[in-house]
Amino acid sequence: MQRRYIAASLWVLWFLLLMLGVVGLYDRIVNGHLPAGYGSYVPWGLWIAIYFHGVGIAGGAFGIAALGYLLRIRGFRHPAALRVAVVLAFAAIAPAFLAVWLDLGHMERATRVFSSPMFTSMMAFNSWMYAAFLILAAVCWWISYSPNSTWLKPLLCLGMLVTVMIPSQSGAFFGVVDAKAYWHSALLPIMFLMSALTAGGAMLLLIRGIIGCGSPAGVGDNDPAVFTAALSTLRRVVFTGLVAYFVLEFAEFSVALWNPQTHAPAIDLVLWGPYWWVFWIIHLGLGGVLPAALLLVRNRNAWLLASMLIAVTFISTRLNVLVPGQAVSEIRGLQEAFTHPRLNYTYHATTMEYLVGLFLLAVGMSIYFVGRKVSKLCAARAARKVSV
Amino acid sequence: MMTASANETKHEPDSEIGGLTRREAVRAGVLMGVSVAAAGTAVSLHRRAAVTGDPIGEGTVRHLTVLANVPPTLNDDVLIRMQRELVKAMAKPVEQRRWIMVIDTRKCVGCHACTIACVAENHLPPGVVYRPVVTEEFGEFPNVQLRFTPRPCMQCDKPPCVPVCPVAATWKRPDGIVTIDYDKCIGCRYCLAACPYGARTSDFGEDYLAGAAEGAPTDGQGALRGAPAAWAEQPSHEYGKSWTREGHQSPMGNARKCHFCLHRLEVGQLPQCTTTCIGRATYFGDANDPDSLVTELITRNNVQTLLPHKGTQPRVFYIV
Amino acid sequence: MSRNATQRNPISRRGFLAGGALLGSTLLSDELFADERRGSGDSAILNSSRPDTPYELVQADHHIQSACLQCNTGCGIRCKLQNGIVTKIDGNPYSPWTMVPHLPFNTHVDDAAPVDGALCPKGQAGLQTAYDPYRLRKVLKRAGKRGENKWVSIPFEQATREICEGGNLFSGVPGEQNRQVEGLRSLVALRDAKVAKEMEADVKGILDEKDRTKKQALVEAFKVKHAQHLHLLIDPDHPDFGPKNNQIVCAWGRLKDGRGDFYKRFAAALGTTNAHGHTTVCQGSLYFTCKAISEQYAEGKFTGGQKFYWQADTENSRFILFVGANLFEANYGPPNRSVRLTENLVTGRTKIAVADPRFSKLASKAWKWLPLKPGSDAPVALAMIRWILEEKRFDAKFLATANKAAAAASGENSWCNATWLVVIKDGKPGKLLRAADLKIDGQPLRTAEKRPTADGKEYDEKFMVVMVNGVPTAVDPNDATTPVVADLFVDTTLADGTVVKSGLQVLLESAREHTTAEWAAMADVKESDIVAVARELTSYGKAVAVDIHRGPAQHTNGFYNVLCWMSLNMLLGNFDAKGGLIKASTYDTKGKGKGNLFDITAHPGAVKAFGISSIRHGLDYEKTTLFSGYPAKRNWYPLSSDIYEEIIPSIGDAYPYPVKCLFMYMGAPTYALPAGHTNIEVLCDVNKLPLFIASDILIGSTSMYADYIFPDLSFLERWEFQGSHPNIPNKVQPVRQPVIAPIPEECTVYGQAMPMSLEAMILAIAEQLSLPGFGENGFAEDRHLKHPDDLFLRGVANIAFGEKPDGSAAVADADDREVEIFMNARRHLPRSVFDAQRWRGIVGESMWRKVVYVLNRGGRYEEHEKGYKGDRVAHPYAALLNLYQEKTASTIHSGTGKNLSGVACYVPVCDFVGKEPDELRTGYGLALITHRVISQTKSRTIADPWLSALLPENGVLINPRDAERLALRNGQEVKVVSATNSTGNWPLGNGVEKPMIGRIVLTQTMRPGVVSFALGFGHWATGASDVTIDGHVIRGEKRRQAGIHANAAMWTDPVVKNTCMFDPVGGSVSFYDTHVRLEPVGGAGAKASALP
């Protein structure tokens, strides 16, 4: 009953997202980048945040699941648990890719990143890494059906390496940019890793919470004990990640705030700028304090709620790195020297961008749905094979 | 946490390294090692490689006749002197030219002629600018001061914008100019983020006449002329090629930046911003020519670069 | 390979390869480069699949040189064409505006082609003005109430017919169903030259009669004598109003020679005396004070003053004090003046100081800034004058030269009347003493001589008097043989009891009205700064100048502010000196007396216009039949002309007489004038102004009130002779010529196809009314004026011919290649504009190649070094300078009835009747001024979107100290209100109002207590608002409405009421005297505006 209710509401949600998203997509395709809010002084906006969020979730979720599998942690030992994470990774990374793709000025040339890459560029490097990761994840997923393969674990190890690298690389993506004092920080890659683990863990928690809820899902969750173990492990991971992230962030900010030499206007902007509420209310409140509190509560639903909050609000961590990092001019008065909305150091995502964001979410959901179905089919086939 | 559950544990390995058999561990090690090595090699190869393939050597020598028939005088406008020096530099192979720009902020009158000249010359759409002139105000009445700082691309010798490009669409030429190949650029805007000077802007395909004379006939036969503008339909000449603003074609969708007016240099003309500088505050020339005006200027003690701490080693110098 | 094209094609046609190998070579056949074009991947600059294309913009064959008109500086431009479209405008290197020194005139066009000169951003953006989507293509006729912006387009012929014949023209407009409009035909009443001549002479008799009873008698006699023709007059009781023809007023804003010749010829053909320009809105009092200074003593009176002024020889000055002059953003103009300063400033060769309430960009390069209070120019100048006189740091030698001969003897070109004795009556300086009137021992100092006048009559030469070593001495000012060097300071009573002072003494006393400390306090400037500047001014010999512009001129006391500063220049003795004050010099276009090459002023059959002008200029109030004591109903302007602020308001008051038809060419008084809204009220009233015709390139802020708008050619499509400015030492004549194919439709006049334009409108009316001086034999036998080219090409021929009657000063002939370039560059022009055959026919075979030579260079420009002769300029003023002005001193202010001062002095800001506007100031604590920014020109450049990026909107500039006091935030919206516009709204007619709201811009560059706004924003027309044409709504562009234009907050004169405050002497409008209050507008956004 409850499951059906959830399923139905997910369908409705998906449909709504898709409908709204298509409107945004249409706008993007027909009018190009004109309806977008990013420009030249803040060249990256919501979509790039979504991108990093997506790859973070993918990496984080896969990493946790792989580690759990390798270390045979309760609730993660079953290959099906791995597959959930792989499908989740696909569902997170595909929209992430789509997001950057839509962000390109020349989408038709995207393949150049593969045909004529320049590996000094973190973007090219990342693209290759994610591609490798996807292949790797797919292979792991495939051979997870043959439980006796001696390749699964080595591949998972490699996957682990990649998943550690992915989020930290995302950090490096910005870190190499000397132009933006705020990004040019050694902590950033670690922070990205932490936020990836947190968000990935949260997504995993959410999904396993939902699918494990009362019905056999082939994850081994039909054993309530395993189910509980998985959830509480994830809960701990998420909680730890959350705390670690905020500690790191505090470290980062405090260094900048109390060291007059590195005093970063970008941080002032984050904390006290016109969007102070994004940091204090959304990021710290809804994304930090509240989920932390909820995770401390002994109630699964609270954890799920916390996960949901983290999964959503951690986009703001990305935005909080992304936007303020760009929003400070090294050259005073540049914005007034030649005026245009796109030559502005403030950024507001536009309706079109949000709608496309919703579309990406819908795409993620679709992929997850399809992935799950395929996984189940394959599992059934594998089971048949075994039984035959 | 580590207690095994029956339905999850299928087999007991003989020897384990963190849950992996020795064999698995070796495999894992090899896989990881190979991957890291491959990635490392790729990055370092690309770091070192100069993958430009620009024309160099004798083929780039230009014997121009510009100003050959105009007798020099002792007090020629510096524009003339610099143009003569430019012609001289063009007679060398490209790799022997070292273009630099020197901007005397004491002479800049903040007129923005250079900004607009560049916009016009390169057919820049709204939101794209190669050379804004920044105005700063200091002090308190009556002790006030204004400072004007034109900001072209610095053509950095260590350009942070170049290594971040995922597709090698931007690079440093043999004469030092940092170039973008619009036909290669995918429009990811990474280079925009990487430039500390904000010298790169993206062409979002905007139109200066959007929103003008809506409702007016567009066939050119009405009582009013109506949009669109004839000038906007003509191709521009950046990099000596022809770029028409149609559909979504390049340079729309691309990163764009100052290129020292390569197409003008090629025919013996000074960069547009230099030529139109009403304060004669902008100098341009070949730093490899010991007799050139720019060489003279940058050897004085009041020369600076912008944001030197960024380590970009700009080729645009400011006299203060 | 393409790059070897040079080697393979060693054609050494001059400059052919100016454009380098590949990129510049469309001249070579396409096949030659076929493989490169296809993109073999081996390109000149960038190896890519995209082929290289030639950079044709470098070639002379794609250039037409012309003159910019984005502001009035008239820089030489090079328009670069791509497929017949101008895509780039650069500086014309032949022009001294864009290069210093400019290229020698004899440089081959091919050689000059790759050399670009410098231009300001507006000049660069000029092509956007020309291709503006709001440009008119057809004649518009009003289809709603005036100013309602409802139009229909009508055929050109219909428009001219309706205007000429009149009738029930607006039957479709509510309220005007039955209104009969009087057409031009009936207004051009007096067409008989003989009658006109007689009437004119008799009117002159009436005016010259001083006795009022006798004057009345003369009027009666006139009525009897001309009884048969009285119906041709506006008012037979006032014959001095002149004929009905005067009820046609031809007004203009920006008009340059050539077009000016056309337009004034039109007015002359219509027989109206009313042809008035916009000078007084611009820097009128600067012109008219200099006119007064330059009046020459001839035939016993002061006459022949030139409407002109001087500026510094920027390039060679060692020290310049710039007063209210905005060199780097405006003035005449940034490209030519900046380049002549910056290098010298950096090397320390030149030092400058700036007197301006606003810290301008110019001030940022100055050694000293004098942030004077607005309107306190005279105190600062008088303080300097006093200090210089008392410290004896003036140029005594120059001042002592009392006549032409003395000037020549001391190596001067000009001389000054500082030593001439002025008669002091009742303690007041009045007329200059005449030697024939001074009796010494019963004998005149020098007996009067009978001398011939220019028109063959005789007059009594009475001579001036100076003191030479204390002895009164007669001096003949124009005597070139006997030098008289005189005593400077004279204050004495002559033997016959006449109290006299030298002019310089009178000036000294005027300067001594206050101590330097008191003067400094009045201006709120540090006395020490004033002294420091005065010291610098007197430290470099003659290579110094006080260079002034609108800042001091545009006040109610503008005339005397200017006179103070110019008197200071006289003390410096810097006129005609290299590095001193210089004047403009131009090649003649008119052709009068050039072996009679092409006299384009010849006007056979013209009826001499006469009568009081509609703006009451050039005539003493007291002389007229309208005289009825003081104050007059409106001011009279005996010493000035082109009183812009009087053209329309006087129509409103029908003073001196009602006007029936107004033509307005390229002017926007409703926008440009202080209190411009007063003009709108009149224009909207069809009873006050029955017919209003505008020539415009779009629906502008004044033409929107017209009955008919004739589409005009923009500056890139038309002819004009731009002339020069007083800071250009060389003799020049920039020629504006057709560059692009006309946007307006073609029409046919006198059987000739031509684009619709001002000229076409004039020719068509002339044809319809058979006006003299147009059409067949318009200039003379076999010299027709049927097409604009008939006038302009002859003007160009006159330029090419030069000033020597034998033609020895003519330019060279264009060679074959130049003719080829000339033809190639004009390929895209329609035959109605460019037709080599026709053009050649007009100028004749002998002049054709010379005309091509001039046109290829965009005018005629003397070589740079020819501007000087040693330490003097080659084109000097070389005439008398009036330090003391007898003519001014003899003129009566029609508001107060008092005589004007003949010497520099301090006059407070006053209204028409001489009252200080204290009441208007109370409650309005901030002084309002206005200034230009480099990116905008009045109501013209807002069409150019490139420029908006530099400053999308102006704001209200205010010092943070004031803002804090008034609790105003940066970016906050405020309304500007004044005592004469307490709503802060601009009434646009028909009940529509535009609030004058702008954003606060905090800046330390403003003097506390003063606020300013930049010119060129806050538009309601010019493409800013929706208009309906032929039933279709055409939307205005939001961008063009941005910012504030606060002219309507500027004071209206409390006495005259329907016009702004004005300078009763020099005619200037008051731009910098108003006091305002800033009223915060609700919930203002915090959006910060850009810098000033």
Ligand SMILES: Nc1nc2c(c(=O)[nH]1)N[C@H]1C(S)=C(S)[C@@H](COP(=O)(O)OP(=O)(O)OC[C@H]3O[C@@H](n4cnc5c(=O)[nH]c(N)nc54)[C@H](O)[C@@H]3O)O[C@H]1N2
């Ligand atoms: N960009 C641009 N350039 C132009 C034009 C344009 O519209 N735009 N127009 C052209 C034309 S028509 C003209 S007339 C010229 C005008 O050229 P300028 O007269 O040089 O230009 P404005 O900006 O009007 O300068 C007036 C200056 O006087 C100052 N001022 C105000 N009140 C006072 C005062 O009481 N005393 C003194 N001493 N100074 C005062 C103002 O702050 C301002 O700096 O510019 C020409 N060039």
Ligand SMILES: Nc1nc2c(c(=O)[nH]1)N[C@H]1C(S)=C(S)[C@@H](COP(=O)(O)OP(=O)(O)OC[C@H]3O[C@@H](n4cnc5c(=O)[nH]c(N)nc54)[C@H](O)[C@@H]3O)O[C@H]1N2
């Ligand atoms: N606040 C403020 N106001 C000022 C000044 C200031 O400093 N501050 N400066 C004043 C000065 S110096 C001046 S000179 C005046 C100028 O005052 P105007 O001479 O009245 O003003 P313009 O802007 O030149 O007006 C030109 C009008 O003619 C039309 N027009 C434009 N181009 C063409 C053309 O090619 N052909 C024809 N036929 N029509 C055309 C347009 O409708 C435009 O509105 O402004 C004055 N107004």
Ligand code: SF4
């Ligand atoms: S200024 Fe910016 S765009 Fe130009 S080379 Fe340097 S980093 Fe690159």
Ligand code: SF4
């Ligand atoms: S925007 Fe173009 S040039 Fe810049 S990094 Fe991306 S692909 Fe390279």
Ligand code: SF4
């Ligand atoms: S060098 Fe050319 S491209 Fe660069 S700013 Fe100057 S005009 Fe623009």
Ligand code: SF4
């Ligand atoms: S054109 Fe020259 S003077 Fe004008 S803003 Fe540019 S650099 Fe400065």
Ligand code: SF4
């Ligand atoms: S100053 Fe600028 S706008 Fe004025 S004429 Fe010269 S180029 Fe044109």
Ligand SMILES: [Mo]
């Ligand atoms: Mo003006």
